[in-house]
Each structure stands twice: as C-alpha cells, then as structure tokens.
Amino acid sequence: MKEYRVLSPTAILGYGFPESSFNEGLKYQPDVIAVDAGSSDPGPYYLGAGVSFTDRNAVKRDLEIIIAAGLERNIPVLIGTAGGSGANSHLEWNLDIIKEIAKEQNYHFKLAVITAELDKDFLLDQLQAGRITPLHPAPELTAEDIKKSTNIVAQMGIEPLIKALDEGAQVILAGRCYDPAVFAADAIRKGYDPGLAVHMGKILECGAIAAEPGSGSDSALGIIQPDGFIIQPLADNRRCSVTSVAAHTLYEKTNPYELPGPGGILSLQNTSFEQNSDKAVKVTGSKFVPAINYTVKLEGAKKIGYRTVSIAGCRDAIMISKIDEIINAVKLRVKDNFQKQGYNYNLHFHIYGKNGVMGDLEPTEATGHELGIVIDVVADTQETANTICSFTRSTMLHYGYPDRIATAGNLAFPYSPSDFKVGPVYEFSIYHLLEVDDPLKLFPIQMMEV
Amino acid sequence: MKTIPITDLAKVIRSKNAGPYELTLDIIFKDQAGFEKTIKSGVINKTLIANLYNISPDKVINIVEFPQALAIKATIVRPRPSGALGETDVYGAQQHAPLLNIKVPICS
Numbered sequence: 011m012k013e014y015r016v017l018s019p020t021a022i023l024g025y026g027f028p029e030s031s032f033n034e035g036l037k038y039q040p041d042v043i044a045v046d047a048g049s050s051d052p053g054p055y056y057l058g059a060g061v062s063f064t065d066r067n068a069v070k071r072d073l074e075i076i077i078a079a080g081l082e083r084n085i086p087v088l089i090g091t092a093g094g095s096g097a098n099s100h101l102e103w104n105l106d107i108i109k110e111i112a113k114e115q116n117y118h119f120k121l122a123v124i125t126a127e128l129d130k131d132f133l134l135d136q137l138q139a140g141r142i143t144p145l146h147p148a149p150e151l152t153a154e155d156i157k158k159s160t161n162i163v164a165q166m167g168i169e170p171l172i173k174a175l176d177e178g179a180q181v182i183l184a185g186r187c188y189d190p191a192v193f194a195a196d197a198i199r200k201g202y203d204p205g206l207a208v209h210m211g212k213i214l215e216c217g218a219i220a221a222e223p224g225s226g227s228d229s230a231l232g233i234i235q236p237d238g239f240i241i242q243p244l245a246d247n248r249r250c251s252v253t254s255v256a257a258h259t260l261y262e263k264t265n266p267y268e269l270p271g272p273g274g275i276l277s278l279q280n281t282s283f284e285q286n287s288d289k290a291v292k293v294t295g296s297k298f299v300p301a302i303n304y305t306v307k308l309e310g311a312k313k314i315g316y317r318t319v320s321i322a323g324c325r326d327a328i329m330i331s332k333i334d335e336i337i338n339a340v341k342l343r344v345k346d347n348f349q350k351q352g353y354n355y356n357l358h359f360h361i362y363g364k365n366g367v368m369g370d371l372e373p374t375e376a377t378g379h380e381l382g383i384v385i386d387v388v389a390d391t392q393e394t395a396n397t398i399c400s401f402t403r404s405t406m407l408h409y410g411y412p413d414r415i416a417t418a419g420n421l422a423f424p425y426s427p428s429d430f431k432v433g434p435v436y437e438f439s440i441y442h443l444l445e446v447d448d449p450l451k452l453f454p455i456q457m458m459e460v
Numbered sequence: 461m462k463t464i465p466i467t468d469l470a471k472v473i474r475s476k477n478a479g480p481y482e483l484t485l486d487i488i489f490k491d492q493a494g495f496e497k498t499i500k501s502g503v504i505n506k507t508l509i510a511n512l513y514n515i516s517p518d519k520v521i522n523i524v525e526f527p528q529a530l531a532i533k534a535t536i537v538r539p540r541p542s543g544a545l546g547e548t549d550v551y552g553a554q555q556h557a558p559l560l561n562i563k564v565p566i567c568s
Binding site: 053356 | 481543549554
C-alpha cells in the first residue's frame with residue numbers, strides 16, 4: 011500500500027498560515043487538503059447566534075490559497091465545521107465566500123455542502139424515545155432545552171464525507187463535524203486503517219500546534235504508512251518531538267487513552283510515539299474500536315438575554331479593603347431602586363485583582379493594590395440591561411462607603427462612553443449523545459456545480 | 461523531607477476546557493526522571509486537586525498518567541458550563557495557576 015498524505019494548512023480556517031509552509035506541504039503531493047473550521051471553545055455565543063468567530067476576510071484569504079491548490083492538483087479539499095459552529099447559517103456564510111472566490115477566479119468545480127443542523131421536532135421525538143443521553147457532567151436534556159435552543163447541530167463522522175467524495179466532490183463544505191473526520195475520511199475510504207487515520211486527524215486538526223514551537227497558524231503534514239503514521243511540521247523553525255506529539259494527544263481531552271467520536275472510540279492503550287527524523291514523529295498502535303450503537307454528539311445553545319457591561323478601575327486602598335461590602339450594598343441599592351418595575355436581570359461583578367480570573371476555584375486570598383471592575387448585566391431586554399448597568403455604575407461611582415476619604419468618585423473609567431451594549435447572550439443548552447441507526451441520515455448532502 | 465518545585469520538573473503546565481462542562485489540567489514533564497519522581501511521590505491525587513481548587517473531591521473526574529507524553533492530567537467539573545452567567549474564563553485557559561505551587565516530595 012502506498013503512503014497516504016494529508017496537508018493541514020492551519021488549526022482553524024481563518025487563522026492563517028505562511029504560504030511558504032503550505033507550498034512546502036504541496037511538494038509532498040498530498041492526497042487531500044483538509045481543514046477544520048470550528049470549535050466550541052469560544053463559548054456558546056457563536057453557535058447560538060449563528061455567526062462565525064473568525065473574520066470573513068481572513069477566511070477568504072485562506073480559502074483562496076487552499077482551493078487554488080486543490081483544483082490545480084485535482085485533489086479534494088475538505089472543510090469541516092464551516093463557520094466555526096457548523097449550523098446552517100454558518101454553512102451559508104462560508105458557501106457565500108466560496109462562491110465569491112469561484113466567481114472572481116472563474117473556477118468551475120463540483121461542491122458538496124453537507125448540513126448538520128437538526129430539526130427540533132425530530133429531536134423531541136428522539137428524546138421521547140430515550141435515545142438522547144447526557145455527556146457527563148452535562149445535565150439530563152429536557153424538551154424545554156430543545157425548544158429554547160436557537161441552533162442545534164450534530165457532529166458528523168466520516169460517512170457523509172465519504173459519500174460526498176464518492177459522488178465526485180472536489181470541494182466539501184461540511185457543517186458540524188467531528189474534528190478529525192475531514193482528515194481521515196478519504197484515507198479510510200481508500201482502505202487505510204481507521205485508527206491511524208483518525209488519530210492522525212486528531213493531531214492534524216490543530217495545524218502545527220503539535221510541533222515545537224507549536225502554532226495554530228501554520229501548516230503540518232500527516233503521512234499514513236502501512237504500520238503507522240508520521241506527523242511533521244512544514245516550517246523550517248519547527249520540529250515535532252515525541253513529547254510534543256504525545257502531549258497534543260491529551261490536549262482538551264478528559265482521558266487520553268480513550269477518545270470517543272462518532273461511531274466508536276479511538277483507543278490509544280497501545281499507541282507508541284518515536285522520533286522518525288529530526289522533524290518528524292512516527293505514531294503506531296492506535297486502534298479504532300467501533301461502538302455497538304452508533305452515536306453522534308449534539309450541541310445546542312439558547313438565548314438567555316442581553317448584556318451591557320461597564321469597565322472601571324479602583325486604586326483607593328480603603329475602598330479596596332471594603333470591596334465585598336460595597337458590592338453587596340450597591341446590589342441592594344439597585345434592587346431596591348427598581349423594586350416596582352420588576353426587572354428580571356442578573357448583575358455580576360468581575361473584580362480583577364481579587365479572584366477575577368478563577369472565581370470560586372481560587373485558593374489564594376490575595377488582593378491587588380488596584381482592582382479592575384467589570385459590571386456585567388444580563389437582562390431580558392437590552393433596554394433593561396442598559397438601565398441596570400448604568401444605574402449600578404453611577405451608584406458605585408458615588409457610593410459613600412464607611413471611612414471613605416476620597417469623595418469625588420470611586421471608579422476610574424478608561425472609556426467614554428463607559429457602558430458597552432453587547433447584545434444577545436447565549437448559554438450552552440445541549441451537550442448530549444444521540445443514538446442513530448444510520449450515520450448518513452442526519453447529514454443531507456447537496457451536490458452543486460459552482 | 462526534601463521537596464522540588466513542580467516548575468523545576470515540568471515543561472508544560474496548562475488548563476483548558478474539555479468540552480463546555482469540564483476543565484482539564486495538564487502537567488507535562490521535562491524528562492522521564494521528573495515524571496517518575498512525581499508519580500512515585502503520589503503527590504498528585506484527588507485530594508490535592510480538590511484542595512488546590514477549593515472543590516470537593518467528587519468534582520475531580522479523574523487523574524490520568526500518560527507516560528507516552530510524560531504527562532499527568534486531572535479533569536474537574538467546570539464550576540459552570542463555558543460562557544454561562546458568572547463565567548470568568550470562557551476557554552478555561554487560565555485556571556492552571558494553583559498547580560504552579562505544587563512541591564514534589566523526594567525520598568533521598
């Protein structure tokens with residue numbers, strides 16, 4: 011069996027990469043170019059609001075280079091988790107960019123668009139049928155969670171990608187996708203070992219992060235051989251070491267020996283890593299263990315209100331020594347002032363310099379000589395959030411705490427206006443597993459000629 | 461008993477979300493010797509992690525040794541799902557600090 015090569019330009023489509031690295035990768039005549047575009051790490055907003063956390067111009071720049079290389083060499087280009095979260099609006103956003111590039115460059119090619127957004131009625135039926143289970147420590151799913159979610163996606167495995175490749179897609183734009191799937195799908199389709207292909211995908215999905223120095227804005231190459239796979243960065247100043255690659259395997263995972271994904275578990279019990287050359291590491295022994303019941307991961311987010319924040323600083327030692335009582339007093343004052351209006355809001359203070367970064371997890375009782383204060387209000391409407399934030403800010407600014415000496419004002423504002431209207435706020439509402447009979451059914455493929 | 465600061469033995473100490481509901485803490489050692497010394501000392505256990513993070517031991521999901529990467533990792537329940545009201549660190553990338561103070565006891 012000949013070697014199979016995958017070029018990964020960057021950790022996230024839109025994070026960029028040096029053209030020199032990418033061109034170096036092309037010299038290896040890769041079988042596919044694959045890129046992951048998504049992550050749940052930036053939080054629930056992007057899935058909930060249906061917008062990307064990457065910038066349109068940056069995504070277009072990356073795609074111009076990637077698509078040109080794929081079409082020129084007649085090798086498939088696979089894009090996973092379009093638009094960052096992979097719901098339909100994210101997919102449309104990215105599709106629009108691809109169409110724009112095709113028009114500008116006068117490209118004509120076969121494009122597959124694979125959706126991953128799920129219908130709420132379908133999910134309500136599945137919940138009723140007991141086919142949805144929480145991913146610990148997420149809570150049990152309720153019908154209310156499903157109804158309130160704005161966007162709900164499922165992570166597709168390799169199967170829809172393989173089908174699109176079988177139908178002759180030159181570029182595949184996939185909705186929410188298991189991160190390694192775009193790197194592994196074509197290799198598995200061609201008969202390479204799924205354990206090696208998926209583990210290689212798991213490392214390649216972060217671009218050159220598994221190198222030293224690591225970077226998510228640089229390219230990496232994966233090579234599957236009969237008995238293992240090789241990972242190497244493509245920039246001159248990076249190298250992969252056994253620990254850098256092994257360490258990446260446990261990144262963002264609960265258990266590095268068993269990595270669950272659609273349709274099975276990647277088992278690394280017998281995996282070993284060895285230095286293959288100065289720059290490259292060879293990985294052997296990774297196994298894909300198919301599950302008895304095929305499951306996909308669901309992700310959903312719901313809108314919980316609107317946010318307004320105000321940012322300020324405090325340098326007065328007397329105020330700092332009383333900051334907790336002052337916050338409580340200000341909260342009570344705000345509550346009392348709007349008693350009759352019955353506003354529904356959440357008022358939170360981030361106190362940087364005093365447990366601001368770790369909150370309840372903070373074990374150290376130390377306070378800085380100055381405090382950064384963020385007044386954070388989430389309310390049912392933007393107007394209410396503005397009202398509560400504004401009133402909290404003015405109350406705290408002039409609050410006459412006991413022993414106060416500085417009577418001109420308690421807060422230092424870096425900005426005018428001091429209050430920022432952030433807009434809608436979302437929370438993760440679904441993080442569960444759904445049992446499916448057919449790994450293709452949830453992910454319809456639309457083939458189009460661009 | 462002699463102790464060695466973990467920062468002398470470790471190359472990487474980091475925290476990150478493992479999905480929106482978990483926070484995972486990685487300690488990756490510089491060499492085999494440091495990794496083995498730390499494992500042998502037994503210093504990194506559920507009680508230590510619980511104490512370092514002001515949480516009850518049942519919130520410590522697991523502690524796993526991964527010799528291939530010379531790593532020990534602990535995963536805890538996030539105080540709240542990523543981005544929920546009261547969030548302080550959406551990516552969970554700045555929750556590693558208490559680990560920097562670990563002292564590894566060495567039997568001479």
